[in-house]
Amino acid sequence: MSTLQISNTEDRDDLYYGLYQYQARFWLSEASCLRELDHDKIDKVIAWRHTWLQYRRVSISQGAIEDLHTVCGQLQALENPYKKVIYQNYIYIYTNSTEDIAALGAGPLNLRSTTRVNITHPKDTVGLQNPRHKFRTYVRSHKPTPEQCENLALFISAAGTDVRPSPGLKEFLGPKNRRYWMSDYYFIDHNEMSMVTALALMNPKLVRKTMPIVKVNN
Numbered sequence: 001m002s003t004l005q006i007s008n009t010e011d012r013d014d015l016y017y018g019l020y021q022y023q024a025r026f027w028l029s030e031a032s033c034l035r036e037l038d039h040d041k042i043d044k045v046i047a048w049r050h051t052w053l054q055y056r057r058v059s060i061s062q063g064a065i066e067d068l069h070t071v072c073g074q075l076q077a078l079e080n081p082y083k084k085v086i087y088q089n090y091i092y093i094y095t096n097s098t099e100d101i102a103a104l105g106a107g108p109l110n111l112r113s114t115t116r117v118n119i120t121h122p123k124d125t126v127g128l129q130n131p132r133h134k135f136r137t138y139v140r141s142h143k144p145t146p147e148q149c150e151n152l153a154l155f156i157s158a159a160g161t162d163v164r165p166s167p168g169l170k171e172f173l174g175p176k177n178r179r180y181w182m183s184d185y186y187f188i189d190h191n192e193m194s195m196v197t198a199l200a201l202m203n204p205k206l207v208r209k210t211m212p213i214v215k216v217n218n
Contacts, residue, residue: 004098004105008115011216013123017083020094021117024101026109028071029064031089037072067108074107120216127216133164133189137196140208141184148203149173155202156188164189184208 006022016023028034033045046060046068071091075084082095091109095101098114105111121127126136144152153173156165165173169186172179188199193210200207 004102004114006098006116007113009118010115011118011120011127013119013121013125013127015117015119016094019081019096020083021096022094022098022101023115023117024093024095024104024111025113025115026091026093026104027089027112028067028091028109029089030060030068031091032086033068034072034075034084034091035086037075037084039069039072042068042072070108071104074104074109121214124211126211126213128213129216131213131215134191134213135189135193135195135210136213137188137190137199137210138184138208139169139182139186139188139206141182142205143181144203144205148206151202152199152206155198159190159195162191163195182206189213 010023015021030046030049033042033049036042046065050059078100080095080097080100082093082097082100085092085094090112093101093104101111101114149172156163156173166185166187168183169188171177172182172186188195190196196207196210
């Protein structure tokens with residue numbers, strides 16, 4: 001029986017990727033060499049990296065290379081389903097097995113955190129403790145024109161408390177913004193579905209998805 005300590009919980013409307021209860025975050029030097037779990041391909045990636053690292057007079061240590069192959073073997077040997085996501089030197093493992101997380105953490109991988117899903121609200125809804133609006137509309141990642149940005153800013157200002165832009169969107173529409181692309185995690189909270197139609201008419205590329213907001217008791 002695993003004695004793994006769960007460091008965090010994350011309130012969500014669904015399991016990770018619809019399947020997994022746990023997310024484990026590991027650190028490993030040169031972890032991005034493990035995008036494909038194949039020993040020969042790992043060696044090819046390392047060889048390629050050495051060709052450009054030599055100009056900086058640095059190299060990947062033999063110990064790091066051995067760790068990469070050890071972790072590759074560990075992941076290949078896992079019998080329980082899992083999903084692997086790599087960001088630079090971090091490996092995220094999504095799984096339902098705390099035993100597998102503990103076993104991986106006992107090897108070269110440095111376990112930084114383990115997070116368990118806490119499903120607090122129905123799927124495809126937004127859960128808030130103190131909701132003030134009925135719907136949340138997420139924007140699409142795109143590059144709006146200056147005119148579209150100005151129109152959206154005026155629309156939000158005129159709507160008053162009937163709408164609430166996310167902090168990121170509010171900053172994006174502000175006078176000091178230096179970014180050109182609108183991110184897909186920006187959102188607008190609102191009370192009427194007619195707002196979605198108005199936003200789409202204002203900018204056909206703006207609306208990504210709209211979800212009901214529900215109250216959660218945490």
